[in-house]
Amino acid sequence: MKLKAVSLLLSSLFIAAAAQGADLLQIYKEALDNDAQFTAAKHTLEAGREKLPQGRAGLLPTLGVSVNTMWNDVEYQRRVSGAAVATGQYNSHGYSVSLSQPLFRWQNWMQYDQAKLQVAQAEAQFLQARQDLILRVSQAYFDVLYAQENLRSLQAQKSAIAQQLELAKKSFEVGTATITDTHEAQSRYDLSTAQEIAAESDLEIKRRNLQAIIGREAGELATLRTDTTLEPPKPANMNDWVASAEKDALAVQIQEAQLEITDKEVSKQRAGHFPTLDLVATRSNAVQTNGVQTNPLFPGVGYEQDSTAIGLQLNIPLFQGGAVLSKQREAEASREATRSTLEYSRRQAALGARQYYLGVVNGLAQVRALEAALVSSKSALDSNKLGYEVGVRINIDVLNAEQQVYSTQRDLAKARFDTLVNQLRLKGVVGSLTDEDLQRVNGLLAR
Numbered sequence: 001m002k003l004k005a006v007s008l009l010l011s012s013l014f015i016a017a018a019a020q021g022a023d024l025l026q027i028y029k030e031a032l033d034n035d036a037q038f039t040a041a042k043h044t045l046e047a048g049r050e051k052l053p054q055g056r057a058g059l060l061p062t063l064g065v066s067v068n069t070m071w072n073d074v075e076y077q078r079r080v081s082g083a084a085v086a087t088g089q090y091n092s093h094g095y096s097v098s099l100s101q102p103l104f105r106w107q108n109w110m111q112y113d114q115a116k117l118q119v120a121q122a123e124a125q126f127l128q129a130r131q132d133l134i135l136r137v138s139q140a141y142f143d144v145l146y147a148q149e150n151l152r153s154l155q156a157q158k159s160a161i162a163q164q165l166e167l168a169k170k171s172f173e174v175g176t177a178t179i180t181d182t183h184e185a186q187s188r189y190d191l192s193t194a195q196e197i198a199a200e201s202d203l204e205i206k207r208r209n210l211q212a213i214i215g216r217e218a219g220e221l222a223t224l225r226t227d228t229t230l231e232p233p234k235p236a237n238m239n240d241w242v243a244s245a246e247k248d249a250l251a252v253q254i255q256e257a258q259l260e261i262t263d264k265e266v267s268k269q270r271a272g273h274f275p276t277l278d279l280v281a282t283r284s285n286a287v288q289t290n291g292v293q294t295n296p297l298f299p300g301v302g303y304e305q306d307s308t309a310i311g312l313q314l315n316i317p318l319f320q321g322g323a324v325l326s327k328q329r330e331a332e333a334s335r336e337a338t339r340s341t342l343e344y345s346r347r348q349a350a351l352g353a354r355q356y357y358l359g360v361v362n363g364l365a366q367v368r369a370l371e372a373a374l375v376s377s378k379s380a381l382d383s384n385k386l387g388y389e390v391g392v393r394i395n396i397d398v399l400n401a402e403q404q405v406y407s408t409q410r411d412l413a414k415a416r417f418d419t420l421v422n423q424l425r426l427k428g429v430v431g432s433l434t435d436e437d438l439q440r441v442n443g444l445l446a447r
Contacts, residue, residue: 021223022218022220023445024141024441024445025439027137028134028435030216031214035214041129045123048122052116054115055111055113055118058108059108059112061099062100064097065095066096066097067093067095068094069093071090072091074089090288092286092287097283098280099279101278101280103279104275105276106271107268107272111268114261114264114268124250124253124257125250128250128251128254131428131433135424135425135433138441141210141221143209144203145223145417146206147207150199150203154192156406157403157406160402161188161192164185164399165186168185169182181395184399185395185399188403222445222446223446224413225446228416230367230420231423232361233426242354242357245352245431246346249429250431254345255345256342259335259338262331262335262338263335266332268331269327269328275314276314277314279312280309282307283309285306285307353426359426363422366415366419367416370408374409377401377404380401381402381404381405384397385398385401420441
C-alpha cells in the first residue's frame with residue numbers, strides 16, 4: 001500500500017509538471033545535448049583545435065628508427081675462362097637512428113601561424129553555431145506558440161459563429177430574421193472549419209520542427225504572459241548597432257581570420273624559393289655473420305660496423321618546374337577572393353543589424369497599436385451584439401466583429417513573438433547573443 005501511495009504521488013507530480021509545460025530555457029538545454037547540428041559543431045571544434053599541434057610539429061625535431069635483417073645467398077665468379085663459381089650464404093642485420101631538427105624553414109613558421117589562426121576561426125565558428133542554436137530554438141518555440149494561438153483563436157471563432165448560427169436559425173423560425181442571416185452564418189461556420197483543419201496541420205508541423213531540434217516531443221510549452229512588457233533596443237540608435245555588426249559579427253570575425261590565413265598562405269608558398277637549414281644526426285649499426293663458404297675465394301668473414309654522424313644540412317631550391325610560382329599566384333588569388341568575401345560579410349552584417357533593429361522598433365509600435373485595436377474590437381463586438389438584439393444590426397455585422405476580435409488577438413500574439421525573436425537576432429548579428437539573453441526572454445513566460 002505504501003509503495004502504491006508513493007507511486008501515485010510520483011505520478012501526480014509528473015502530471016503536474018507536464019501540465020505546467022516546459023519553458024524556453026528547458027527546451028534550449030535539451031537542444032544543447034540533442035541537436036544534431038550543434039553536436040556536429042562541437043566535434044568540428046575538436047577537430048579544428050588539432051590544427052595547433054599539427055602546425056607546431058613542423059618546428060619540432062623528428063626522430064626515426066630503422067631496423068633490418070636479411071638473408072643473403074651470393075654467387076661469385078671471376079670473368080676469366082674456366083674460373084670456378086664460389087657461393088656463400090650469410091645473414092646481415094642492423095639498425096639506424098636518425099634525428100632532424102629544423103633550424104630555418106620559413107614555410108613551417110607560416111604553417112604554425114596559420115594553425116593558431118585556424119583554431120581561433122574554429123572557436124568563432126563554434127560560437128556562431130551556439131548562437132544559431134539559440135535562434136533556431138527560439139524561433140521554433142515561438143512558432144509552436146503562435147500556431148497554438150492561431151488554432152485557439154479559430155476554434156473560439158468557430159464556437160462563436162456556431163452560437164450565432166443557432167441564433168440566426170431560431171430568429172428565422174420566429175420570423176424576426178431572414179434566411180440570409182442563416183446562410184451567412186453557415187458560410188462563415190464552414191469556412192472556419194476549413195481554417196481550423198489547416199491550423200491543426202500547421203501546429204503539427206511546427207511541433208515536429210521543434211522535435212527535430214531536441215529529439216523528442218516537446219509536449220505543452222509555457223506561454224507568454226499577457227502582461228508582458230517588451231523593452232526597446234539599447235542603445236536606441238540604429239547606427240551604433242550597424243557599426244558594432246560590421247566590427248564584431250561572428251561571420252565577420254570568421255572571414256577576418258580566413259583573410260589572415262590566406263595571407264600566411266601567400267608567405268608560405270613564397271618560401272618555396274627560400275633555402276632550408278636542418279640539424280641532422282645519425283647513429284647506425286651493421287652486422288654481417290660468418291657465412292657458409294664453398295670456395296675460399298668468397299669473402300665470407302663476418303663483421304660489425306658502428307657509425308655516428310652529426311652536422312648541418314642546407315638545401316637550396318633552384319627550379320621546380322614553375323610549381324612554386326604557380327602556387328604563389330594561386331594563394332594570392334585566394335587572398336583577394338577572401339578579401340571580397342570579408343567585405344560581403346560586413347555588408348550583410350550591417351544589413352541584418354538594420355533589419356532586426358527596425359524589426360524590434362516597429363514590432364514594439366505594432367504591439368502597442370494592436371493592444372489598442374483589441375480593446376476597440378471587443379467594444380465593437382459588444383455594441384454589434386446589442387444592436388443585433390434590438391434590430392439595428394444584422395447578423396453579418398456581428399460575425400465581422402467577432403472575426404475582427406479573434407484576428408486582432410492572433411496578430412497581437414504574432415507581433416509579440418516576432419519582436420522577441422528580432423531582439424535575439426539583433427544581439428546575434430553583433431556577436432553578443434548569450435544564454436543570459438535567452439534567460440531574459442524566458443522570464444517573460446508564464447510558469
